Structures are given as structure tokens and as C-alpha cells.
Amino acid sequence: AWTATFRWEHCYGYDYLYAGPLFIHQLSHVWIDFRGLQDPFMRSKGSDYFENSRRATYVQQRYAIENPRGFDGYGEHCWGLTASEGPGPSTLKLNGIERRFEDYVGRGVPYGPDDGTLAPWAIVASLPFAPEIVRPAIAFCIHQAKLKAANAYGFKAAFNPTHPGSPDNIFGWWIS
Template identity: 30%
Template sequence: MSYTSQSAFALEPQDLELLKKIQKDSFQYFLVYSDPETGLTLDSSRSGSPASIAATGFALAAISVASTNGWLSYREAYQRIDRTLNTLEHKAAKKNGFFYHFLDPKTGNRAWGSEVSSIDTALLMAGVLIAAASFRGTEIETRARKLYEEVDWPWMLNNTFLFAHGWKPDQGFLPYYWDTYSEHLILQALALGSETHPVPEQVWEEWERRKDSYNGTEIVYSYTGSLFTYQFPHAFIDFRDLNDREVNYATNSEKATVANQEFCALHSAEFESYQQERWGLSACLGPDGYKAYGAEPGTAYHDGTIAVHASIGSIVFTPEASMRMIRTLYDEFGDQLYGRFGFKGSFNLDRNWWANEYLAIDQGLIVLMLENYLHDGAVWMRFMSNPEIERWVKRTNLKSAA
């Protein structure tokens, strides 16, 4: 199940129980912070938060996991997913199959003047396909697949071979494109695998695989160096046996995670947060607002704020280091960080600052990555079983790593 040299690591019984607790507690967010009528999931636990379509995608996947693990009955999981699909079909604001980033949780109307979002629609559709694979032979599978098939992926290219970040009715396409390695690999897979609205194969070739070395290890890196960029696609896609020419993105994420750990260690004299092998630089709420924290290679903006999802979301890549960090977070900082829905988002020891809220996409990442780690890639197997994903692998000539 594990990636490389990490495979020798064995969990202690008490650590296994802790991971199970974190996973189940983190899932509870989706029960409490999803609207009971529409099924749309709030972006965060903060008062007045809108719903987010990425959050809703993670919710669909997490509910499927909950049904498998017995946290919800099959009937309750089915009903919750049915309710959400009904909203996505008939109420939620969208254009050409793409959904607005933020929605009013009660009505499904566009919220916060947000954009029709390419990446957030992709994360929603990843959850939709997990639901389809989890309830095969049912109306949910039929309806979920139809939602995915309605997304007009080529439209978001705006007559280029790169995906735009989004579109707004008053200004058209945003002037930003997914042109380098990032979390948008999930967008690539879904668009290239589509049978109804496929994009040209050139789209896979067009984005740049920028490489740089950190401590002698070459990494295809994201612009910010934030760990979530190396995690989000991997919550769904099993990259272990796929090679993009000479690059294996599973191994690449492991290298980026190790670099994140080493970067924190290097700066531990400057920041108390990074001392005693603490690490985890990723986009999160910090003392001065939401920031795209990261490590080298990349812009590597950091101020001593540690994102809790970073170490948990990396457990499939660096299980030993991740488990050590998770145990530290729980044993040393549990009073400040651990609550009803598991770990809150982030902290900064240097500023004596502790986040007091939960972010849905972090909760979803934690549930899915722990499911992959604890249950032999269970989410991966469901996602990779979709014929559209097999089509993406074939069209992009992703070679087996075996």
C-alpha cells in the first residue's frame, strides 16, 4: 500500500485507534455543516459561511466512506447523496455544467460574487464520481454520471490548451490559467477522461512541469510549495502505478513532503513552531488571514503557521513522520486544537495563535487520505474504477510504474 521506503513502517495499536478517531470525528463536520434541505456543505464552520462546491464534493466522497465504515447506514448515506444531487441538478447556479465556487446553502444561488470555478467544479465532480462508484446499479450512479457528463470541459479552455481558473458573467474568463504543476491534476484527469465533452490530448502536454532541487532531490514543484497541491488530486487518483514519462507524481509528492519537513527543520531556529520536528506548511488560516504557506521549491512564504491537514494529508507519502506529527498535535496541543470535529485548521506558536474553526476541504482531505491509508487505498480503488479515469490514463499514455 505504501509508496517506497516508507513501507516498513507499522502503526502502534494506540496510533491506529487515534487515526480512526480523527477520521470519524472529522467526518462529523459534513453531517453538521451541510444544509439539511439542500445537502450543500458550508465552506467553513465560521458563522455566515456560504456553501462551497469543493466542500460539497468532499462531502459526497466522505458520506460514501461513512457508509462503508458503518458511521451511516446505507439508507441514510443514500438519502443524503440523493438530496445533494437533486440540488446540483435543479437548484445550484452553474454555466455549461461548471458550478459557481460559492453558493447560498439554502437556495443554491451564487454567493459572494464568486466565479464559475474550474478547479472547484473538478473537486465536486471527483466526489460525484466517488458517489457513483459507491452506489453502483442505483439511480445515484445514473444521476451522478449525468452531472459529470454535462460539464463542458473545452469551454473552460477559452480557445487555448490551458484551463482558465474561472469565469464571471460581468467580465468573462479570468486572466489566470492552470499553466504549471498544481492541484489541477484532478481537473486534467476528469476533462481528458470525459466521453461527452473531452478536451484535446494537447491539454495534458501544455502545462509546464517545472523542476528544481531541494537538498539534492529533484521535484516537480507547485508555485507556492503548499502541501495541499501535492495532496488534493491524490485523495482521489492513485498515481502509484502511473508514470508521466520519467515522473511519478506519487513519488514526487513524497519528495515534496520530505522537503517540507526539511525546510521546517532548517528554519527551526527562527520559529518555535518548527522546533522538535514540527512541520506542515500548506494553505490555511493564519494570524494575518488565509495564506498560501509553503516550502521550497516554490515561493515558500511562511511565518511559523502550521496547517494541521498538511501532516495528516501526507500520511500515505510519509507515514512515519506524519504519525509522529499527528501524535504531537494530539498529545501536546489537543486542548487548543482538538474539538468535536477533530483538529481545527492551524496554529502559530510564535504568535500564540490558534485557529478556532474548521475548513471543509481540510476535513474532507483528512477523511479521504486516512481512508486510503487505513483501508488499502479504498477511495483510490473506487475512483480509478470509473471508465472515464481509465480513458484519461490511456489518452495521456501514462505508463505503468511496474
């Protein structure tokens, strides 16, 4: 009965059990190896929860590549929409577009919410599911986006390349 609320979706070429924020597809795997384990719902779909998390990771990347809302920075190696802190609450007009920015919210794809805030940790936490797209994304975060420069111990929790941030911010965009 609890599976009655499940939504099997087809997004960006992938069939998967939908949940917008990426963390939903990741965190349960910390305690259980779901590879090959199927409940009746996943069996009926010919999948398991590990494969589902892999597909969700690819959906995140495809969403960022297509960037339907036109946010700065999104792309093949820059994605990771999940529950995180954000630069809001605020509304700003940027390049002629009115943008609503949220504070802490469960950002997700493809239905949102999405205010341009990305969480590098969500990319890193996807490593077990899709290392072939995660490794280049981590390298991008380090070398191109310079996200490690903001914190000697690793990435900041979230950033938003569309939001201008504060005037004293060395990045020119919001970073947590």
C-alpha cells in the same frame, strides 16, 4: 506544452516537481492512484506523481527542521505549510524581529510565503505518502502541542506558535 511551466527543483536533498503549498501535492490523489503512472515529464525524471508527493512531504519536514526563518514551534514533528487561514494581516515586532503575518494565503516551502502558520491537516493528509514521518508528527500534535484539546472533533485548521494570539487564548499563540 502544459508541462513547460513545470519546475523540477532540488530542495533539502530531494529532486521533485516543485509546488510550495503541500495541498497541491495531496488532493489529486483523492481521486486517482498515481503510483506507477507516468506522463512524459515524470518519465524523463524517473519518477511518478505519488513518489513526487512523498518527496514533497519530506521537503516540508526538512524545511521545518532547518527552520530558516526562525519561527517558533517548527521541527521534525511540527510542519505542514499549505493554503490556510492565518493570524494576519498584521505586522508585529516579536523578540526584536519584525514579522509580517498573513490572512488566508498559499503558504509553501522553501520559497514561501511563510509567516509561521502551520496546518495540522496537511500533516494528516500526507499519511499515504510518508507514514513513517507522519505518524510521529500526528502524535506530537495531539500529545505535545495539545492541538486536539482546542477542538473535540479533531485539529483546528491552522495555528501559529510565533504569533501571540489574543490575550484570552489558553495556548499563548494564535490558533484558528
